[in-house]
Amino acid sequence: MSPEPSSESSVLLLRLAGPMQSWGDRSSFNRRETRPEPTKSGLVGLLAAALGRPRGADLTDLAGLRCGVRVDQPGTVLRDYHTVSDFRGLPLLQAGVSAKGVQKPTSPAKPTHVTHRFYLQDAVFVAALAGDSELVGALADAVRRPAFPLALGRRSCTPTQPLALDVRPGGLEAVLASEPWHAARHARQAYRRRQGGAVPEVDLPATFDDEDGTDVVNDLPLSFNARDRRYSTRRVRHAWLTVPTGETAVGGAAAASSHDPFALLGW
Amino acid sequence: MIVTSARTYIDLHVLHTVPPANLNRDDNGDPKEAFFGGVRRSRVSSQAWKRATRAFFAERNPDGDRATRTKKIAEQLTRRLAERASLDAETAARIATSALQPLNIKPGKKAGETAYLLFFGHAQLDAVIDLFLDDVAELCELGDEDLAARLKDLPVQETLNQGHPLDVGLFGRMVADIPALNVDAATQVAHALSTHAVELEMDYYTAVDDEGDSTGAGMIGTVGFNSATLYRYATVGLHQLETNLADPAAARDGIRLFTEAFARSMPTGKENSFAHHTHPTLVAVVIRRDQPVNLVSAFESPVASTSGIAAASARRLAEEHSRSVAQWGDTPLFTGVCHTLDPDSPEAGVVGKAFGDNHTFAELLDAMHTHLPAVQEVA
Numbered sequence: 001m002s003p004e005p006s007s008e009s010s011v012l013l014l015r016l017a018g019p020m021q022s023w024g025d026r027s028s029f030n031r032r033e034t035r036p037e038p039t040k041s042g043l044v045g046l047l048a049a050a051l052g053r054p055r056g057a058d059l060t061d062l063a064g065l066r067c068g069v070r071v072d073q074p075g076t077v078l079r080d081y082h083t084v085s086d087f088r089g090l091p092l093l094q095a096g097v098s099a100k101g102v103q104k105p106t107s108p109a110k111p112t113h114v115t116h117r118f119y120l121q122d123a124v125f126v127a128a129l130a131g132d133s134e135l136v137g138a139l140a141d142a143v144r145r146p147a148f149p150l151a152l153g154r155r156s157c158t159p160t161q162p163l164a165l166d167v168r169p170g171g172l173e174a175v176l177a178s179e180p181w182h183a184a185r186h187a188r189q190a191y192r193r194r195q196g197g198a199v200p201e202v203d204l205p206a207t208f209d210d211e212d213g214t215d216v217v218n219d220l221p222l223s224f225n226a227r228d229r230r231y232s233t234r235r236v237r238h239a240w241l242t243v244p245t246g247e248t249a250v251g252g253a254a255a256a257s258s259h260d261p262f263a264l265l266g267w
Numbered sequence: 268m269i270v271t272s273a274r275t276y277i278d279l280h281v282l283h284t285v286p287p288a289n290l291n292r293d294d295n296g297d298p299k300e301a302f303f304g305g306v307r308r309s310r311v312s313s314q315a316w317k318r319a320t321r322a323f324f325a326e327r328n329p330d331g332d333r334a335t336r337t338k339k340i341a342e343q344l345t346r347r348l349a350e351r352a353s354l355d356a357e358t359a360a361r362i363a364t365s366a367l368q369p370l371n372i373k374p375g376k377k378a379g380e381t382a383y384l385l386f387f388g389h390a391q392l393d394a395v396i397d398l399f400l401d402d403v404a405e406l407c408e409l410g411d412e413d414l415a416a417r418l419k420d421l422p423v424q425e426t427l428n429q430g431h432p433l434d435v436g437l438f439g440r441m442v443a444d445i446p447a448l449n450v451d452a453a454t455q456v457a458h459a460l461s462t463h464a465v466e467l468e469m470d471y472y473t474a475v476d477d478e479g480d481s482t483g484a485g486m487i488g489t490v491g492f493n494s495a496t497l498y499r500y501a502t503v504g505l506h507q508l509e510t511n512l513a514d515p516a517a518a519r520d521g522i523r524l525f526t527e528a529f530a531r532s533m534p535t536g537k538e539n540s541f542a543h544h545t546h547p548t549l550v551a552v553v554i555r556r557d558q559p560v561n562l563v564s565a566f567e568s569p570v571a572s573t574s575g576i577a578a579a580s581a582r583r584l585a586e587e588h589s590r591s592v593a594q595w596g597d598t599p600l601f602t603g604v605c606h607t608l609d610p611d612s613p614e615a616g617v618v619g620k621a622f623g624d625n626h627t628f629a630e631l632l633d634a635m636h637t638h639l640p641a642v643q644e645v646a
Binding site for chain 2: 017018019020075076078080081082087088100102119121122143144145146147148149150151155156157158159160161162163184185186187190
């Protein structure tokens, strides 16, 4: 485990919640998949949109933030069958262009294109971004007054409020571990049922940027330019955080049966 | 594009009750669904409702291709050309005028003006300039006649005719091979979700052969459907629409048209089978300076189906709005509402407290439209 960054850094906490989210990493063409948790490119994209950076703008400062993502409510995967057509009934355009530089219609005419888009439904994450205090402060302001509407990985996935939780001093892990659980009511009820009563803590999976991490993900954005979209890899470490639930223990917790067949199903 | 001016978002919240219908189906032919708050909801994708909105537009505004907004296309083109190619105004004007000549736009009474209004965006003008930017040095040397001959065959018209300008300004445009023509949408539309739990229902049908005396059904099958009170949400970045359209007045009209089209439109999926033509129960418009706010969390705990889902949903929405303004945001610059709740009901009271007096839809549109210049001025 790498040492915590110096004390001058601050951490921006974001609550990523909404009915639908979609965090693609290597999707292309007609099958748009989602990762089970927010990607760094998705987070950097959200921050760049908040700041009003144009496509193709320099992202070095944002990609340089150390990020951690905590899974408060994992949600499930939704497959969306999606067709694309021109609403005026015209044939779709082909990739090639004419001598005049204009896209030609498909020949034979193709009116409809089928794509599959994957979303996470009913999920809640807490993301933490650590960096220079000035930058982090500017980002917190930008997320509260964004230049472009913000989205959870895809334009139609609007976030619910509050998105920006807080800016805190201290290390990434410590800040993420101290932030109370943000799960929705139904998820809390299910957890209480499994525990046989209210308990003060819950263990949540989290992923951190870590140079000594054991896993490599290919979602570090270098450029969002439409013509020159580039990503690099980053090393991450997976961990479990013990997080306050915001509830006080009830005596029954210890008496709960250890056998709960429904727990496996997440009920 | 860099947005530097103040940010202004127009949030639209719509509660829309739909009878048994199948507005937007998946590859099994069943209505789309999503889980939210741990229960199954009816869902209509953002794309489906955006398409309905655009179709509504096209129907109401069939001249969108040619219509409206500035008489000064030559002047605008000159200004942008002078900037990008570092030319003096006179040379730029000469080239710009020649480039526009093949369009056969009737000249107006004043020099540099066209006889009628043209509607276009910055990206379109830049795309026109892109057609000859590389040859500018050479073009400067040519006489008027040679210049006109050189520029005659450029696809200027095709470039300016790509799509409907207002439509493009609102919904964006992606042209994979011509990035100069890309426009970032000013609107953001969320997937519509039911405010309550919904189960998929199946309609088993038989169709009898009218001709002949055969017994039994000529055809059998099932159609999936559900009925729902949907929460629909969209937001428009006024600042971005102004940039896309390069005209504040056009942006105001665009917001009005979009609000009307978004509220009134309905996806046409299986409309002949279900005739699901309903008006919204409630339309609320909120203009904010800080951030767009989606109020779907009001329905994370599903509305119970014991009494009047639409009224209960309206109350939840109003309460969530009041709470979210108090807790997280600035006071909105404008709020307005149009609803069909019983005026004496407690729900109408809660909605009134949150969004103000009840208006007819036309009044709501007028009130919003007349408020927009003040919003733009502050910016």
